[in-house]
Amino acid sequence: MLERWFSIFSATAMPAPALHREPIDKSLLAQLHQLLGDRLSTATAVCDHHGKDESYHAPHSPDAVAFAHSTEEVSAIVKLCSDHKTPVIAFGTGTSLEGQVAALAGGVCIDLSQMNQILRVNVEDLDAVVQAGVTRKQLNEYLRDTGLFFPIDPGADASLGGMAATRASGTNAVRYGTMRENVLALTVVLADGRVIRTARRARKSAAGYDLTRLFVGSEGTLGIITEVTVRLYGIPDAISAAVCDFPTIEDAVNSVILTIQNGVPVARIELLDAAQMAAINNYSKLNHKVAPTLFFEFHGSPAGVAEQAETVKAIASEHGGNEFRWATTSEERSKLWQARHDAYYAALAQRPGSKGWATDVCVPISRLAECISETKRDLASSPVPSALVGHVGDGNFHLVFMIDPQQPEEIAEAGRLNDRMVARALAMEGTSTGEHGVGYGKMDFLVSEHGEALSVMRSIKSALDPDNIMNPGKIVRM
Helix, strand or coil, X not given: CHXXXXXXXXXXXXXXXXXXCCCCCHHHHHHHHHHHHHHEECCHHHHHHCCCCCCCCCCCCCCEEEECCCHHHHHHXXXXXXXXXXXXXXXXXXXXXXXXXXXXXXXXXXXXXCCCCEEEXXXXXXXXXXXXXCEHHHHHHHCHHHCEECCCCCXXXXXXXXXXXXXXXXXXXXXXXXXXXXXXXXXXXXXXXCEEECCCCCCCCCCCCCXXXXXXXXXCCCEEEEEEEEECEEXXXXXXXXXXXXXXXXXXXXXXXXXXXXXXXXXXXXXXXXXXXXXXXXXXXXXXXXXXXXXXXXXXXXXXXXXXXXXXXXXXXXXXXXXCEEECCHHHHHHHHHHHHXXXXXXXXXXXXXXXXXXXXXXXXXXXXXXXXXXXXXXXXXXXXXXXXXXXXXXXXXXXXXXXXXXHHHHHHHHHHHHHHHXXXXXXXXXXXXXXXXXXXXXXXXHHHHCCHHHHHHHHHXXXXXXXXXXXXXXXXX
């Protein structure tokens, strides 16, 4: 059965969609300049910067970059572009991993990074309203004296608008969920310039379609997110973190599965293979054992944290886990988790001059050990160096291939391994991407993943964006 999936993907994997690119209308540029002044740029360096992200995908520069300061300005920009049928691409911090910001058909990039105001924190209601350009670290710094925090933490210090648009998650997802669970409402500019609010601040509502969930993960293809209302949490009374290495990656993964199945409310449970451990030791100046390793974090009351830790230690011991090494101070915990967040950069540093091809899948937790083991067998026979990390508490894991961009055979080999990993995940009832999103890098997998539902997605796209100006060439082919 799995070979059938492999053959499907080897036949369908394709490069970026070939979209027709029209020269931008000079009258549109004049109108945008009148609106924005020197906050409109057509400089080559600025456009090139906004046409690439942190992925392996080739850059595609926009014709102009508009730096917006408000929802009203975004609406005005989109309305002008709509009148000229000119593509519009939103840009936050440029940290996406599947080519989401590439201007495949040219057009106008709207940079939201200067929309970085925290508009309101409702301490009693545990929520905050922020502009799309606010980053996760900025929000948590602002919240420091409130006793609250925002838990979603992808590896990069991404903007909250971008995190919502790609349905991002991070190391805390096993306890706190992803952006899907933690976005309460959005302000969105539609393709014709209309501004909508997707929900009110009530924690639940049965009034109409759930538009918030529609736009979370839409990657700017249905509208541009300009404000986000996010869920906040109380800072736990006690936090403890530990590291435990295992004889094999299967032992580590089986410990994770049993921990989750036993209902232990771990806050973080991250897997790093031996290659990744060697990389972070070198990059972050650590001295952990080079072996398959789990990073844990426990949140709760002091008694609750102690109980969680003892339960997980017993489970790990049953699967050959060595002694827990504790990060007891906040500084030690910060160093540990910063090293985990820097895993991508650490992997690239192992091969100077290489380009990272990062990819991810997610499978039901019961199939995780099988999926990772079979993937590791593929990697062991490949000449392309790679490293594996995973938010394995929810079945999600990542690979980064350190490829030489001047060697076409390495790019082809990474593509082959990626196709096989995705095929394997789908055959196990998983998904082609747990958190990186689709962009144009994983568009062709959606046919096999969603079947007829993909035509429903196209219908939604056509209804909201009939001229296909909103980030064209991403998620669905029109």
